[in-house]
Amino acid sequence: MLWSAFVFGLAQFAAAKPLASKRWATAEPAVKHAWLETPGGWEYHSAPSADHLLELRIGLKQDKIDELIKALYEVSDPVHHKYGQHLSKEEVDALVAPHPDSIEAVESWLQYHDIDPANAHFRSGGGEWITLHIPVGKAEKMLDTKYGVYYNSKSDEYIVRTMSYSLPQELHSHIDVITPTTYFGTMRAMRSTSFIQDAHPITALNSASFAAEISPLAVPASCGSTVTPACLRAMYNTTNYVPKATATNKLGIAGYLEEFANDADLQTFFSRFRTDAAGAKLTHIQLNGGLNDQTDPGVEANLDVRKSLLSYGWTGLGVTLSCLNHRTDTGGSPPFIADSATTSNTNEPYLDWLNFVLNQTTVPQTFTTSYGDDEQTVPVDYATSVCNLFAQLGARGASIMFSSGDEGVGAGSCRTNDGTNKVLFQPAFPASCPFVTAVGGTTRVNPEVGISFSGGGFSRYFSQPSYQTTAVSTFLTGLGTKFAGLYNAGGRAYPDVSAASNGFQVVISGRTSSVGGTSASSPTVAAIVSLLNDFRISEGKAPLGFLNPLIYSTASTGFNDIVSGSNPGCGQTGFTAGAGWDPVTGWGTPDFLRLQALVG
Template identity: 30%
Template sequence: MQCKSTNIPSLVDAIATLASHLPEEAKIAVHLRCQLLAFGYYDNVIDLWNIATAVLTATLKLHEGVTIGTIKSITFSSDGNLLAAGSEWHIMRENVILQSVAFLPDGKLLASGSTEGIKFWDTATGVLKRTVKAADPHSQQDTVTNFHYYIEYHFLQFGCRIRTVEDMALRATLLLLTLGLAWTADAAPSREVKHVLHEKRDSLPERWTKRDRVPRDKLLPMRIGLAQSNLEKAYEHLLDVSHPDSANYGKHWTPEEVIKAFQPSDKTVESVKTWLTDNGISSKRITHSDNRGWLAFFATPDEAERLLKTEFHEFEDSVTGGIMPACDEYHVPHHLKEHVDYITPGIKLLAPVDGQNRIKRDNMVRVVSEDKSKRGKTLTRRVNHALRDPLEEGSARAEAVRAAMSTDPNDLSTCDVAISPACVAALYKIPPATRAHPNNSLGIFESELQFYTQQDLDLFFANFTPQIPQGTHPIAANIDGGQQSTTDPYYAGGEVSLDLQLAYPIVYPQTITDYEVDDFIVQSNPNDTYTFGFNTFLDALDGSYCTFSAYGETGNDPYLDQSYPDPGGWQGELMCGVYKPTNVISVSYGGQEVDLPLSYQRRQCLEYAKLGLQGVSFLFASGDSGVSNYPNSGDGPTGCIGSKLNVFNPTWPNTCPYVTNVGATKVYPGKTVWDPESAVFDPAGHPYSVNYSSGGGFSNVFPIPDYQQDAVANFFKEHNPPYPYYSALAPDTNDIQQMIDIDSLVGNTGGIYNRIGRGVPDVAANGDNIVVYNGGNYTLSGGTSASTPIFASVINRINDERLWAGKSPLGFLNPSLYANPSMLNDITNGTNPGCDTLGFSAVPGWDPVTGLGTPNFPKMLKYYMSLP
């Protein structure tokens, strides 16, 4: 290194300024001719500064895993090419402490002084050349110290980065760095690295107040979310095993293969680890998650601030009184930006959470009333599915329905009044099942205090399906304290009764697995209707999801998802990967896209793709409010969105392109099971308190997937809706608090629906006037909550036949459905009103009311059995 001459006095002030900011215990070395200053820390880190510009040019650390203690001495060779540093190293059997290092005048030898004496090292080879021990052990310390002062007097010292040399006899550590040329292969000096802004908070939420800097004696639990590999290829991978034209159709992946496909690359892991270890974070301090998605370590505030070029302050939450560390922005090296997803603590402000008082994001808190007098008969909470008011015993309506119903459960003449199992079988040409494959079970998701009673099941079996034995019940798969059943008819759940009593007549003797999610306390929280326990459900099916990092989130969201153990509730740990998912899972719950952050939706959507790769079919009810949500549901008095409350309101997680959505149809009065069905619509009033129509529309988050492009394009070409539209999707973001800004998407178009979003639903089935026993009473129910278990049961029956034939389950359904829509019954009549419009229309081909149509079991079975 060639150093220019300089005016030494002119640098004195600059040195004094830099030194004034150093800790008292820092060791300083200066090379005036090279205008360099170095100082060492207690944590074995050395900073190298340009004196003239006061710019930090490098941060250096002692060799990983070798030294532990305070840097005792640092020094430059006279030509500025070499730097040496020594530190304490206490060993159990030998308390050896290196006190001083200094170069001889010609720079060929380096002297190190310790509590055992003085050693001379060849700077070119690192070989120990000579050892001088003091005769009197009590004078050793003085001998070393005096030697050091003598060398310091003769040479200008300066601290810079280092390399390790270890004498096994002495068991002490010496570090040496050649500036510009590494002494050994792994001894390359740190270079100045350009840092770039990675995340910055736009504004501080009102509930938070920024306080003082984080105390220097605190430890920060650092977590670095690593950029996952191949996330953009999830759709491609899923199509490869799901599209009927693919040579790999049905060749589903193992859970291990899925984890490996999406885990951070080796380059990402090693790049970030190297950055950490190069900056003083020993590899022994770093934990790597099982799914390789994140790195964790504890750091002092000084370490964290030096790493991220920021300052950490304490932020106080006015709602909970909690304190958390965070920064306003942080930086990462330019070459790591593509490898780092997010870092915490960072800009995210997450209030402390306990199991009994979960704090939601301010703009998400909705207190929704619940009619406890009708518990188990109808839900008035914000569950986006309409359960029909019960038929009150002795009422005129109840008597009229009973009179219309034949005592013969197989009579099809009254299917326009009440839909029995025989009506469903006739509508979709479903023959009775005669066998059950041991590897096949229909999964049904339940939450929101939905407990079945065996009394209701037995009453239903006795009256409508006597071939099903009394006492038949689902397999219990309780998750995080979930409760499956009750003996008290007061607590019988209308949703679970509907699901089970629709599914059993189609699949029996196949089994049903009831996934009951979250403990009683969680399910009793009205705010839980915003997430429904989907994340804890997915955790239980796929253990890697518990720590999966994507879109700025790792694991469950502490605001939106329940944490376990839950005080007063489930005392166990969060259940991760405890259940093997069934081949088909029916879900009759859901909300709206606008109610959840974009990152939350996208991360969860990706998990459905990962499970689809493993051969799991997810079917979701599309919603019961047409193109809107229920009035006064939390999204405004009309259930529509935007500042004008007139924009259509798509459902979640239905718009995720990796699930299959089921809309609803109806046999209208005077029609029979041999007539074409129509899209369901029941106006507000008895028996419904609000309008009921098949949920459908277009996403504001996810684009139209390839498998749906032609169907949607045909709908717009042949049946263009008479409404203004907009063509914009919510941005990709790692900000876990960012919601959909509808007004920004609409812009000045005046549009009320999105022209480029994923279309919903995909298919449909009957969802009105369904006979149910609930709470010991005979009643009628309905909703896409009914349509979904019907379609899911059909798929489960087809899977059973494929398994007996030695084939794989169907897995992700949509590519095959859209590739062969003729196997479905096209619905061409009806609309799904909302937002003061008629909504969309059911038309020939796909439409956002009933999708591709209802099942035709013989055609579907023939088609799917023809696939490999």
């Protein structure tokens, strides 16, 4: 049953109110989620106006989510008879639709608070998400909480959040999460997965030398510190591949927070590094106030686009940059207006973007996103809900790459925020979600080694999926008791694969700069996956979809094993790369020709 069941006449709404009042008037609130202390980096600033409008998102329990995940694994397992039989939007929507009892309970609760469900601002296709515009004062009554305006000096932004929220006990079995509440993470605070590596950008390059092809049999040492398209094509064996399914195969890149991929810079990039691709264009999609200011390019967006393009044997594949540039309505003052007519964007990552993509009839076959945060800073209910949205996308045949992070096993003190103040390795989210492919980083060539900042470890939220049990067990046996107690040996382990992440040449405002980070490695792997999808589609086969069951089984030999390097953090030396899978580089870096043979 979808949210169309919420559409009632005014008479029905009025008649239901007395019954709802009896039901909820005496219901005792029970805490849904609470922080013991203000999340790191944030400080209380002031109380928001009671009239300030919030975009309140209610995520209902998905009635058949277990069936969806079962179907996801079936269509993603290369030895299952359903492999490649991805689900349609309608099939996914049916599996994630809330149970009629959940719809009835939430409907009654909303009516009790004088909210007509028919006035929802947004309803997801499966009906498991509903968005309402309501004032802070009403949200505080509904959630038995007090909101505050919080400030982050590092990102210079203000957000409206709460330290805890509660729901009647009955609703705990019907509602997964409500936002904005206790998740303080924002895209602006998470813009740390790439970084400029040289203080003085390179302004004059020899186009011929940088655009020239390099033999994959003799990748020059310079590619270990100055990474160009020719380097990556040689390193990962895509040099001679020419895409064929260019009308069908698409690669999607998520951009945020006024990070624009500049079209002029793209053409300059081609002229310097890929002369055969001159004129290739990028499709821009703006969401939720997203912008496309061609006069103000961004490092992150330019990096993602260039790295996704430069590994192609030919740039005929369609690349879409979806810009979800969350608005900050302020220049140093709290982002709200004290009236009941203007809503503020919640600045919460992923939800707007995922709901937009999932509401499309068709979706790109490959996605890459270069953002992340410490898992412990994301409320588990929020992380689980977002992770399940990635499962929906994977079930529909999309391969989803995420940077594993640039902090090794954890940055800073690595102290926990649960009141115990323990020092533990800190996994990253969404890399820790078992339904995405996390991409770590390498450096150098002949051979590549794991780079020191490559994020890797074990989730404390998500249990270890069966597809990686054998590989992870082998690693843990070799590790022995080292770091015992600092990580969760039973958690989802990451990264899954890796790629070069040091010295990438990127054009920004017409000048070439060197950029590093796993923000480089994720779109590089995504480009190669997109080429593999192109090959399969051109052969009349389904795209690869959710990659991990394939990577950890029949395709594991399609990667260059990285056997040295470590990812220190938290005052520790970190894990060490070795033969087979490891939490520094995963299975290693992709070899397109070997993978092409394995997935064909």
